[in-house]
Amino acid sequence: MQTVFVNPERCIGCLQCEIACAVEHSSSGELALSFLEIPVPRKRVHVEAGPVPTTAYPNKCRHCDPAPCQRVCPTGAITREGDLVLVDAKRCIGCAMCAVVCPFDVVTFYPLAGGLAPEAPVAVKCDGCEARVGRGETPACVESCKVGALVYGDINELVKSGRLRESGSVLAATGFAPTALPNGDPLAGWRSFGAARTAADAIGSRVWERRRRQSGANASIDGSDQAPPVKDNVTIEEGAR
Amino acid sequence: MSATYDNGRPLGRLTIHDDAQQMIDRAHEEGIETVWDRLRAQEPQCGYCQLGLSCRNCAMGPCRIDPFGEGPRKGVCGADGDVIVARNLGRTIAAGSSSHSDHGRDILEVFSAAAHGEASGYRVTDEAKLRRIAGEIGINTEGRSTSEVAVDLANELMANYGSAKGSLSFVERVPALRREKWTGLGITPRGVDRENVEMMHRTHMGVDNDYVNLLLHALRTSLSDGWGGSMIATELSDIMFGTPTPVVSEVNLGVLSTDQVNIAMHGHNPLLSDVIVAAAEDPELVALARSFGATGINIVGLCCTGNEMLMRKGVHMAGNHLMQELVLVTGALEAMVVDYQCIMPSVVDVAKCYHTKIISTSDKAKFPGATHVSFDPHHGAQIARDIVRMAVEAYPNRNHERVRIPVAPVQMMGGFSVEAILGALGGTPQPLIDAIVAGTIRGAVAVVGCNNPKLPQDLEHIELTRKLIENDILVLVTGCAAVANGKAGQMMPSSAALAGPGLRSVCESLGIPPVLHMGSCVDNSRIMQLAAALANAIGVDIDSLPLAGAAPEWYSEKAVAIGAYVVASGITTVLGVQPPIFGSQNVVNLLAGGLDGVVGAKFAVEPDPYKAALLIRRHIEAKRQGLGLPFIAADEIRDNESMAQTVGV
Numbered sequence: 001m002q003t004v005f006v007n008p009e010r011c012i013g014c015l016q017c018e019i020a021c022a023v024e025h026s027s028s029g030e031l032a033l034s035f036l037e038i039p040v041p042r043k044r045v046h047v048e049a050g051p052v053p054t055t056a057y058p059n060k061c062r063h064c065d066p067a068p069c070q071r072v073c074p075t076g077a078i079t080r081e082g083d084l085v086l087v088d089a090k091r092c093i094g095c096a097m098c099a100v101v102c103p104f105d106v107v108t109f110y111p112l113a114g115g116l117a118p119e120a121p122v123a124v125k126c127d128g129c130e131a132r133v134g135r136g137e138t139p140a141c142v143e144s145c146k147v148g149a150l151v152y153g154d155i156n157e158l159v160k161s162g163r164l165r166e167s168g169s170v171l172a173a174t175g176f177a178p179t180a181l182p183n184g185d186p187l188a189g190w191r192s193f194g195a196a197r198t199a200a201d202a203i204g205s206r207v208w209e210r211r212r213r214q215s216g217a218n219a220s221i222d223g224s225d226q227a228p229p230v231k232d233n234v235t236i237e238e239g240a241r
Numbered sequence: 242m243s244a245t246y247d248n249g250r251p252l253g254r255l256t257i258h259d260d261a262q263q264m265i266d267r268a269h270e271e272g273i274e275t276v277w278d279r280l281r282a283q284e285p286q287c288g289y290c291q292l293g294l295s296c297r298n299c300a301m302g303p304c305r306i307d308p309f310g311e312g313p314r315k316g317v318c319g320a321d322g323d324v325i326v327a328r329n330l331g332r333t334i335a336a337g338s339s340s341h342s343d344h345g346r347d348i349l350e351v352f353s354a355a356a357h358g359e360a361s362g363y364r365v366t367d368e369a370k371l372r373r374i375a376g377e378i379g380i381n382t383e384g385r386s387t388s389e390v391a392v393d394l395a396n397e398l399m400a401n402y403g404s405a406k407g408s409l410s411f412v413e414r415v416p417a418l419r420r421e422k423w424t425g426l427g428i429t430p431r432g433v434d435r436e437n438v439e440m441m442h443r444t445h446m447g448v449d450n451d452y453v454n455l456l457l458h459a460l461r462t463s464l465s466d467g468w469g470g471s472m473i474a475t476e477l478s479d480i481m482f483g484t485p486t487p488v489v490s491e492v493n494l495g496v497l498s499t500d501q502v503n504i505a506m507h508g509h510n511p512l513l514s515d516v517i518v519a520a521a522e523d524p525e526l527v528a529l530a531r532s533f534g535a536t537g538i539n540i541v542g543l544c545c546t547g548n549e550m551l552m553r554k555g556v557h558m559a560g561n562h563l564m565q566e567l568v569l570v571t572g573a574l575e576a577m578v579v580d581y582q583c584i585m586p587s588v589v590d591v592a593k594c595y596h597t598k599i600i601s602t603s604d605k606a607k608f609p610g611a612t613h614v615s616f617d618p619h620h621g622a623q624i625a626r627d628i629v630r631m632a633v634e635a636y637p638n639r640n641h642e643r644v645r646i647p648v649a650p651v652q653m654m655g656g657f658s659v660e661a662i663l664g665a666l667g668g669t670p671q672p673l674i675d676a677i678v679a680g681t682i683r684g685a686v687a688v689v690g691c692n693n694p695k696l697p698q699d700l701e702h703i704e705l706t707r708k709l710i711e712n713d714i715l716v717l718v719t720g721c722a723a724v725a726n727g728k729a730g731q732m733m734p735s736s737a738a739l740a741g742p743g744l745r746s747v748c749e750s751l752g753i754p755p756v757l758h759m760g761s762c763v764d765n766s767r768i769m770q771l772a773a774a775l776a777n778a779i780g781v782d783i784d785s786l787p788l789a790g791a792a793p794e795w796y797s798e799k800a801v802a803i804g805a806y807v808v809a810s811g812i813t814t815v816l817g818v819q820p821p822i823f824g825s826q827n828v829v830n831l832l833a834g835g836l837d838g839v840v841g842a843k844f845a846v847e848p849d850p851y852k853a854a855l856l857i858r859r860h861i862e863a864k865r866q867g868l869g870l871p872f873i874a875a876d877e878i879r880d881n882e883s884m885a886q887t888v889g890v
Contacts, residue, residue: 010309012288049284053695056285146305146312147288186308189829190292193819196848197695203849204254204697207704211257 002083004128004139005158006058010149011047012187013056018043020144024129027113039111039118044126045141045150046106054187054194058141058150061085061106061126069098069107069123077123084128089114092122099123256563256698258728260494263647264567273594275566276585280694292824293326299446308824318446326825327452328444330801331459333821335440337802338462340582341763342402342433342470343605344510345477349398351512351618352477356391362516362622365391366483370660374476378410391480398473404435409469414773418782419811422840423464428457428809430465433473437462452828460809460840467806472766478549482515485552485656485760487665487753492727494564495650496557497573499641501539502530504632505559505568507588508580509761511549513602513616514542516625517578518554526629533636538629543568544583545720545761551655552760558653560728561699561721562692562796566591572643576632580616581606583691583797596638600628653727654734655758657717659771665751670771670778677787680871681743684787684861685715687768688722688756689803690795693818699725701793701817701850706731708854708880710755713741714861717771720762721794732756765803769810784811784841787864789857793817793850804844813842813860815853820846855880 019031026034026041034041045060067085070078077091078098087098089112099107109121116122129139137143142152151158185191255277256262268275289295289305296316297303304316306325315321320328355363365371365387372382375394382390401409408429412420423429430436440462443449449458479485497503504521506514520526521538530538541559542550550556559568562583568574569591576598577588589610592599599611602624607613614628666672676682688706692698702725706716710731718726726732731739737748740755748755759767776783790807792800795818804814822828837843847853858878865872 011285012292012308013285014287014289014305015285047285053284053286054288054291056288146307147309148307148311186310186826187288187292187823190288190819190823193846193848198253200696200700200848201253203704203851204257204700207697207700208254208257211259 001155002133002153003063003155003158004060004126004142005151005153005155005162007149007151007162008050008055008057010147011056011058012147012149013047013049013054015047016144016146017045017058017141017150018047020140021045021126024132024140025127039113042108042110042112042124044106044108044124052191052194052198054191058145059104059106060141061102062104063126063128064103068101068103072097072101084130085125086127086130087123087125089122090116092116094121094123096123254697254700255694257700257703258493258698260560260648260728261564261567261698263645264494264570267645268567268570268591271570271594273566273570273591274587275591276563276587276694279587289824291819291821293329293821293828294322294824296320296325296328298328298444301446306824320446320450323452323825323827324450324455326822326828327455327459328449330820330822330828331440331444331455331462333798334459334463334802334805335437335444337798337800338433338466338470339437340799341466341474341802342437344582344763345433345470345472345474346402347510347512348474348477348481349395349402351621352391352481353395353399354618355481356388356395358388360618361620362519362625363481363512363618365480367480370476370484371480374480378413398477401469401473402433404432406432409433409465411468411472414770415468415810416773416776416782419773419776419784422782423809426457426460426839428461428464430461430469433465433469436465452825453831456828456831460805463802463805464809466802467766467769467810471763472769474763475760475766478511478763479658482511482549483553484660485658486661487654488552488555488656489652489654489733490551490555490557490727491650492558492560492653492724493648493650494559494568494571494646495648496539496541496559497568497571497646498536498539499573499644499646500535501537502533502535502575502633502636503539503541503573504629505541505543505574505577506546506550506556507543507565507577508584508603508606509545509549509582509763510580510603511546511553511761512618512621513578513580513625514540514546514550514556515553516621517629518550518556519622520625520629523626523629526626526633529630530633530636533633535633535636538633543577545763546580548655548720548723548758548761548764552658552758552764553656555655557650558724558727561724563694563698564724569595569597571646572596572640573646575635575639576600576628578602578628578632579606579608579611582799584608595643596635596640598631598635600631602628651728651730653730653732653758654754655723655727655732655760657753657757657759659759659767659774662757662771663774665753670775674775674778676743676747678870680865681713681747682715683713683743683858684789684864685717686788686857686861687717687719687765687790687807687812688726688793689719689762689765689768689790690792690800691721691797692725693794693796695818696794696848699728699794701848701853702726703729703731704850705791705793705817705853705857706756707739708851709857710740710744712854712858713743714858715744716756717759717768718756719759719764719768723758723760725794726756727758732758762799762803765807769806772810772812781868782811782841785864785868786811787861787868787870788812789860790814791817791853791857793853808836808842808844809840811841813837813845815845815847815857817846817848817850817853819848820844851880 022043138152294306301317306322354360602616
C-alpha cells in the first residue's frame with residue numbers, strides 16, 4: 001500500500017506542504033496565479049500547532065479502508081480506487097456526513113471548479129495527488145517537505161524505517177549503542193523555547209493569582225468573574241511584610 | 242476567570258496586569274482582534290525562519306536548510322546553515338541599528354536647524370551639556386556663542402554618519418582596554434551609515450561567506466548604534482529638551498481621564514512630543530476643549546515616545562508595547578499621535594471601532610486609514626497646535642457610555658540620566674563603586690527591551706527584576722521594561738522595601754528607587770556611558786565589572802542590535818525569547834560561548850525569569866571574584882522561592 005506517512009517529530013511548522021497542496025490543486029498550477037483563481041484552490045493538508053508552539057502535526061486524509069466517509073455518503077460521491085479514497089465533486093451534495101464520521105477531521109467544504117453548482121460547497125480532501133503519482137512523482141506535499149515530516153512510499157517500508165529509528169533509541173537507552181542520533185536532536189534547542197513558553201504560562205498564572213491575593217481580592221477558584229480588580233501597586237506592601 | 246480566548250480554546254495567561262486583562266476581555270466581548278489573536282492565527286510559525294535557516298536574499302532562492310541533515314544542506318549558492326544564519330542575523334542587526342541611528346539623524350538634523358535658528362519650537366535647553374559634549378569631542382567652546390558651538394557640534398556629529406572619520410566621536414568614551422580589543426578584532430565602528438551599508442553589502446550573495454567574519458561585522462554594526470546613532474540621539478535630545486532629573490509620574494491605563502481630551506503620544510522620537518506637550522497648554526486650545534465640555538487636555542505616553550516625555554517632563558505613561566491596542570479599547574482616547582517604530586499597523590483597525598483618530602506624523606511612517614499630518618520641524622510649534630486641535634475637535638464624538646478606564650494609576654519615578662545618577666551620588670561614581678566593593682550592592686543589571694505576545698506580558702520583566710533587587714542587585718531599566726516595573730510598583734523610592742538589605746539601605750539613604758528608569762530604548766546608550774564611567778573610574782575594562790544585561794521579552798530588530806552592542810561592549814546579556822540562530826550550532830556556540838573569550842561577554846537564552854535571575858546572580862558573583870571582591874560561590878546561590886514556584890503553586 002502506497003501512502004503519505006507522517007513523522008510528526010520532524011515537522012517544523014513551515015506550512016510549505018499546505019501551499020504546495022493548494023497550488024497542485026489549482027487550475028493554473030502556478031503559485032503566483034493560483035490564489036487569484038475563482039474559486040480559489042484549497043489545501044487538503046492541515047498543519048496545526050501541537051500542545052507546545054514549536055510542535056506541529058500535518059494532518060490529512062489517511063485513505064481508510066473501509067472508509068467511514070465512503071460508507072455514510074448518501075450519493076455515492078465517495079469511492080475507493082486502489083489505495084485512494086476519492087470524492088466526485090459532481091455527485092457531492094455538501095451534506096457533510098463524511099466530515100461527521102471522519103476520524104481525523106480532515107474533510108472541509110468549499111466550492112470547487114468541478115462542483116455540482118458553481119458556488120455550492122463540496123467535500124474537499126486529499127486525493128493522493130493521483131496525477132502526479134501516475135507520472136511517477138511523489139505527492140506535492142511530500143515533495144515540498146524538506147525535513148522528512150511527510151514521506152511517501154510503501155507503508156510497511158516506511159513503518160520499518162521508523163522502527164529502525166526507534167530501535168536505535170531503545171538500544172541507546174539500554175546502553176548497547178552510544179546515542180540514538182549521532183549529533184543529538186538538532187531541534188532540541190529550538191523546541192526548548194516552545195516548552196519554555198508553556199512553562200511561562202504556568203508561572204504567569206501563579207504570579208497573576210499572587211498579585212490578586214496581595215491586592216485583597218479573593219483568588220477566583222470557582223471561575224467566577226466577581227473578584228475585585230488587582231491594585232497594581234501591591235508589591236510594595238508585599239516587600240514590607 | 243474568563244481570562245483568555247481562542248474560540249473557546251484557552252490561550253493561556255496573556256498578561257499579569259489587571260488593566261491589560263480587563264481590556265483584553267473587553268476586546269474579546271466586542272469582537273476586536275488583538276495581537277494575541279493574530280499570534281494564535283500564525284501558529285505554528287515557520288520553523289525554518291525561527292531557526293534562521295531560510296534565505297530570501299536572492300532570486301536563485303528562496304532556500305532553506307534541512308536542520309535534520311537529510312534534505313538540502315546548502316542553498317542554491319552553496320551557503321550552508323552557518324552562513325545563512327549569520328547573514329540573517331547580520332541583516333537583523335543592521336535593521337535595528339539603522340532604526341536607532343536614523344532616529345538619531347532626525348534629532349541631529351533638527352538640532353542643526355535649531356543651531357542655525359531655522360526651527361520653530363526648538364532651542365538649546367541644556368547649555369552646560371552642549372558645552373560639555375562639544376568640549377569632549379574636541380570642539381573649542383571658550384568665548385564662543387551657543388549657536389557657534391551648536392553648529393560645530395552638529396557638523397561634527399553629521400560627519401559621524403558617513404565615512405569621513407576613522408572612528409565615531411563617542412568611541413573616546415570607551416575604556417582604553419576595550420578600544421584595544423575592538424582594534425584587535427577590527428570592530429571599532431567607523432561611521433554609522435558605513436557599517437550598516439557594509440553589513441547589507443556583506444550579506445549579498447557571494448560576499449562574506451565566513452560566518453565568524455560576518456558576525457564580527459554584525460558586532461561592529463551594532464556598536465555604530467550603541468556608541469553612535471543611539472548615543473547621538475540621547476545626547477542631542479538632552480541638549481534640546483533637557484537632561485532628565487528624577488521626576489515622579491503615574492503609569493497604567495488609569496492615567497487616562499474621563500473628562501479631559503486624552504491624547505496618546507506613541508512611537509519613539511521626542512521631536513514631536515516635546516512640542517505637543519507645549520501645545521496642549523495653549524490657552525486657546527484649552528478653552529476650545531472646555532467649550533466642548535472637557536475639563537482640559539491630558540497628554541499621555543506610550544512606548545518610548547512616552548518614556549522620553551516621562552523622563553523629562555513627568556508626563557503620565559499609559560503603557561508599553563502590548564498596551565497600544567488595549568489603550569484604544571478604553572474608548573477614552575481622542576487621538577493617538579504616532580511617529581515611528583513599534584507602532585502596529587493594527588491600531589488603525591482598532592481605532593475604527595471608537596471615535597479615536599490615529600494621526601501619523603512622520604513621512605517615513607504612513608498608516609493607511611490614519612490622518613497624516615506631515616511633521617516639519619521648521620514649523621514644529623504650529624503643526625503641534627494643529628494636531629492638538631484635531632484631537633480636541635474629536636472630543637464631542639466620544640461616546641461616554643463606552644468609556645472604560647479599568648484601574649487607578651500607580652506612581653513611578655523616572656528621570657535617571659547618567660548626570661542625575663552621578664548627581665544623586667554627589668557628583669562622582671565613587672559611592673556606587675564603594676557600595677559594590679563592600680558588597681552592599683552586588684552589581685547592576687540593565688533590564689531592557691520590549692514585550693512579546695509569546696510570553697505573558699510583563700511577567701518576565703517584573704519577576705526577573707524583583708528577584709535581582711531582592712538579592713541586592715541594582716536594576717537599570719529602559720523602554721518597555723521600565724513601564725512594566727513602574728506598573729508593578731517597583732520604581733518608587735518606597736519600593737526600596739522590596740530590595741535586599743544592602744540595596745535597600747543605599748536606596749533609602751539616597752532617596753532613590755532600586756529600579757532606575759534611564760529612558761527610552763535609544764537611551765540604552767546612557768547605560769553604556771555609565772558602564773564606561775565605572776570602568777574608567779576603577780581603571781579596568783567593562784567586562785571585568787559585575788554587570789549584566791537582560792532583554793526578557795524582546796521582539797524587535799532594534800533589541801537584537803542593542804543586545805549585540807551591549808555584549809560587544811563587554812556585558813553578558815540574557816535573552817528571554819529565542820533569537821533565530823538555533824539552526825546553526827556553530828553560530829550558537831560562538832554567541833553563547835566563544836564570544837566570551839573574544840569580547841569578554843556572551844549571550845544566554847533563558848525564558849524562565851527565576852532561572853534567569855539565578856544565572857545572572859552567578860555571573861555577577863563570578864565577576865566579583867575576578868575583581869578580588871567578596872563573592873558568593875556559584876553553588877551557594879539558590880532561590881528557595883523559585884524552586885517552590887517551579888515545583889508547584
